[in-house]
Amino acid sequence: MSERTLVLLRHGESVWNAENLFTGWVDVPLSAKGEVEARRSGELLRDARLLPDVVHTSVLRRAISTANIALDTADRHWIPVRRDWRLNERHYGALQGKNKKQTLETYGEEQFMLWRRSYDVPPPPIEDGSEFSQDGDPRYADLGADLPRTECLKDVVARLLPYWDAAIVPDLAAGRTVLVAAHGNSLRALVKHLDGVSDEAIAKLNIPTGIPLRYDLDENFRPTNPGGTYLDPEAAAEAIQAVANQGR
Numbered sequence: 642m643s644e645r646t647l648v649l650l651r652h653g654e655s656v657w658n659a660e661n662l663f664t665g666w667v668d669v670p671l672s673a674k675g676e677v678e679a680r681r682s683g684e685l686l687r688d689a690r691l692l693p694d695v696v697h698t699s700v701l702r703r704a705i706s707t708a709n710i711a712l713d714t715a716d717r718h719w720i721p722v723r724r725d726w727r728l729n730e731r732h733y734g735a736l737q738g739k740n741k742k743q744t745l746e747t748y749g750e751e752q753f754m755l756w757r758r759s760y761d762v763p764p765p766p767i768e769d770g771s772e773f774s775q776d777g778d779p780r781y782a783d784l785g786a787d788l789p790r791t792e793c794l795k796d797v798v799a800r801l802l803p804y805w806d807a808a809i810v811p812d813l814a815a816g817r818t819v820l821v822a823a824h825g826n827s828l829r830a831l832v833k834h835l836d837g838v839s840d841e842a843i844a845k846l847n848i849p850t851g852i853p854l855r856y857d858l859d860e861n862f863r864p865t866n867p868g869g870t871y872l873d874p875e876a877a878a879e880a881i882q883a884v885a886n887q888g889r
């Protein structure tokens with residue numbers, strides 16, 4: 642094992658993933674299948690003897706529950722936990738709560754993919770006070786006027802990197818095996834940074850739910866295994882395709 646081992650884990654399927662709804666910062670729970678995926682990810686960690694010393698999660702329950710279930714399965718339920726909104730899913734703006742298939746049909750393939758996967762085009766902002774808005778949510782009280790109303794992936798990179806530098810890198814530098822339990826798009830932002838993926842190429846990169854992705858990092862916190870290594874590569878390949886095809 643390298644001295645700097647990072648494990649990325651996208652939460653298991655959520656109830657809104659199952660219903661094909663844009664989720665973003667809406668705090669939905671795991672589906673029954675998502676719980677099974679989380680358990681399986683813990684088995685993969687345990688079987689690979691890849692045992693986290695510390696876990697970082699977003700402040701959304703699908704990532705928190707996934708980490709809890711996975712760590713419990715791997716007998717690492719006792720490790721220190723750090724949580725931060727900067728690991729949250731991308732804020733999906735006014736698309737939060739909307740059906741992906743209907744959105745594709747209404748706006749067409751090009752606009753749908755711009756909103757979903759372009760680097761710098763955010764969806765329209767969500768209205769304060771609307772059903773799926775986070776204004777007034779106490780967990781974001783400290784953000785004040787900086788609370789996002791929508792985000793593109795570029796915005797996610799900008800808010801995630803300060804946390805990477807200030808909180809995750811120090812854990813890695815101390816020789817800890819670090820688990821980051823987060824989301825499809827916040828992990829895409831992190832992978833973009835780690836692997837130096839271009840703004841264009843990141844549009845094609847999808848992260849599957851519930852399969853640990855291991856990175857071994859050099860002294861500059863750059864991967865010695867570019868692209869990382871999925872603990873179950875076959876399941877990952879299949880699940881990546883399923884994410885890419887959402888909306889169809």
Ligand SMILES: O=C(O)[C@@H](CO)OP(=O)(O)O
Nearest residue numbers: 662663664665730757825
């Ligand atoms: O709805 C969302 O928040 C994300 C992740 O589930 O969806 P997408 O993969 O379409 O960016």
